[in-house]
Amino acid sequence: MKIRLENVVKTFETFRAVKDVSLDIESGELVALLGPSGSGKTTILRMVAGLEYSDGGHIYFGDQDATDIPVRDRGVGFVFQHYALFPHMTVADNIAFGMKVSKVKRDKAAIDARVTDLLRLVRLEGLGDRFAAQISGGQRQRVALARALAVDPKVLLLDEPFGALDANVRRDLRRWLREIHSELGITTLFVTHDQEEALDLADRVVILKDGRIVQQGTPQEVCRDPQSAFVMKFLGDANMIAAEVRDGRAYTGDVSVDAVGVADGKAELYARPADLDWSEQGPGIAATISRVLDRPDGRRVLAATGAGEALEFDVEPERQVRAGEAGFVTLRRAKVFAA
Amino acid sequence: MSNHPSRRKPPRVGDNPLFRRTLIGIVLVIGFFMVLAPLVIIAVEAFAKGWQVYRDTIIHPDTLHAVGLTVLAALIAVPLNTAFGIAAAWAITKFDFWGKRFLLVVIEIPFSVSPIVAGVAYLFVYGLQGLFGPLLDAWDIKILFAIPGIIIASMFVTASFVARELIPLMQAQGRDLEEAATSLGASGFRTFLSVTLPNVKWALLYGVILCNARVMGEFGAVSVVSGNIRGQTNTLPLHIELLYHDYQAAGAFASASILALLAVFTIIAKVLLERQGAGRVRKTANPAEKTS
Numbered sequence: 001m002k003i004r005l006e007n008v009v010k011t012f013e014t015f016r017a018v019k020d021v022s023l024d025i026e027s028g029e030l031v032a033l034l035g036p037s038g039s040g041k042t043t044i045l046r047m048v049a050g051l052e053y054s055d056g057g058h059i060y061f062g063d064q065d066a067t068d069i070p071v072r073d074r075g076v077g078f079v080f081q082h083y084a085l086f087p088h089m090t091v092a093d094n095i096a097f098g099m100k101v102s103k104v105k106r107d108k109a110a111i112d113a114r115v116t117d118l119l120r121l122v123r124l125e126g127l128g129d130r131f132a133a134q135i136s137g138g139q140r141q142r143v144a145l146a147r148a149l150a151v152d153p154k155v156l157l158l159d160e161p162f163g164a165l166d167a168n169v170r171r172d173l174r175r176w177l178r179e180i181h182s183e184l185g186i187t188t189l190f191v192t193h194d195q196e197e198a199l200d201l202a203d204r205v206v207i208l209k210d211g212r213i214v215q216q217g218t219p220q221e222v223c224r225d226p227q228s229a230f231v232m233k234f235l236g237d238a239n240m241i242a243a244e245v246r247d248g249r250a251y252t253g254d255v256s257v258d259a260v261g262v263a264d265g266k267a268e269l270y271a272r273p274a275d276l277d278w279s280e281q282g283p284g285i286a287a288t289i290s291r292v293l294d295r296p297d298g299r300r301v302l303a304a305t306g307a308g309e310a311l312e313f314d315v316e317p318e319r320q321v322r323a324g325e326a327g328f329v330t331l332r333r334a335k336v337f338a339a
Numbered sequence: 340m341s342n343h344p345s346r347r348k349p350p351r352v353g354d355n356p357l358f359r360r361t362l363i364g365i366v367l368v369i370g371f372f373m374v375l376a377p378l379v380i381i382a383v384e385a386f387a388k389g390w391q392v393y394r395d396t397i398i399h400p401d402t403l404h405a406v407g408l409t410v411l412a413a414l415i416a417v418p419l420n421t422a423f424g425i426a427a428a429w430a431i432t433k434f435d436f437w438g439k440r441f442l443l444v445v446i447e448i449p450f451s452v453s454p455i456v457a458g459v460a461y462l463f464v465y466g467l468q469g470l471f472g473p474l475l476d477a478w479d480i481k482i483l484f485a486i487p488g489i490i491i492a493s494m495f496v497t498a499s500f501v502a503r504e505l506i507p508l509m510q511a512q513g514r515d516l517e518e519a520a521t522s523l524g525a526s527g528f529r530t531f532l533s534v535t536l537p538n539v540k541w542a543l544l545y546g547v548i549l550c551n552a553r554v555m556g557e558f559g560a561v562s563v564v565s566g567n568i569r570g571q572t573n574t575l576p577l578h579i580e581l582l583y584h585d586y587q588a589a590g591a592f593a594s595a596s597i598l599a600l601l602a603v604f605t606i607i608a609k610v611l612l613e614r615q616g617a618g619r620v621r622k623t624a625n626p627a628e629k630t631s
Contacts, residue, residue, distance in 0.1 A: 148523075
């Protein structure tokens, strides 16, 4: 089911949570709404679900205007951050709940068969008799997903689905959700504040800030071509160096990089830690190492330029660097935005 | 092992032995003289003039009528206040509306105001000289000095009990469960019956029991509006006072023993419920379910 948001607005008391958001989600697509807290991402998801009503604009499910359809009749599967499993019901009863209250009557055998199928799909065979409190967090979230899928929703909506889980379980569930999505092909929209999660999982990432979409595209598009300093910083660690743009090139110290399309004058140059190289001899940006952090996949160096700008970059694990050493930083690639 | 010097640990914060013993001692002494001794006296005094007098007091028509009236008041007031409490708790915890804080304060009023104030207030509203007095008189509806007045006064005094038990619990539970049920296609009523109610049932029963105990024991408000007519508008607490003022100490204590017995049953029910409630807290590992 294709979903379309047209100029959707939501205001809470005096706070404008969502400002004029338009978004198309293709049938079968897996889309991430990514943004810091307060960016309006959860509000958008809840409006698509019908848990909140928009103050302006329209939401279409296919060709149908769903803006004013209540959540009960909207036919969405919603997965909550804290699972929201019914604590007084077994796993199987939780999954069967939607089928039991449905206007479409099913006989008991059909419901039981479907519950068994769904338990198999979420790989929880044999746990149907447990209560929510008797299974782990990752298992609970899988039950929540099975429960949402049981009513054959037109779209699947997930609100920070892995936010309450620890890092390893999160990574496993991420891959697993991707598999389920390819298997079922259901249009899916999920909210996260974790860039890694969004980039790992989604076909398309929609980045939000202060209730507006600031950029959207495939993970490749948003990573390789961030359109603003905000997106650059939000997607991962970034070094900011003040620069000067003249005739399509940005200059800082002895270093210059391509800056086509940026107006002449003061600018900010952004580079990922992996795009910086360290050498004892110039040319480059003179800097002094202040700390070295050892990590499993390399050494992270914290340094400061002569102008006092903090820099972070990575060197190979074998490289001997120490705090207090002076040297030069060169740039392999960088993004330049007008200041 | 504690007198082994090397094993003696320094007291934890606030765990000084002298302080601990003094505190426990004070609580035991006060508990005995303030709570336990009077209860024992009731039992002793009730049978002071022998089993025969006790029996005669209990089966006296006035006493039986007072018991009946007390039970009737409870049978009407408790269900109505339970419905009110559920409705108020639901409204406050699941909806946002203007005046919500005000409603919270209003619910607390019966809890903090002296019952006699409530009784006097009802005199001014429903009494002959009161606001609706002439109107009620014209329609020949008797509220004061009659059973409706007793029930209304009891309801006022106990209006908060159920809501007060439910609100903190339902607030802690949030709206996720109801939202989940609705998104799965459940109607509002179905959501209430199969999701909200099962998750608050112990707190609800606990509130009902407290409410019932208070309705049966209510004296102040009821004494103002009932008119104390023996065999007609006397509830059990009023009956006890009347007997006592008639210098029928044994009778008063005999009647009081019925009330005390009702209270003991209430406490037993409450303890059993708490055990159930505690069991659920462990099973769901949800600290929000712990109520009192």
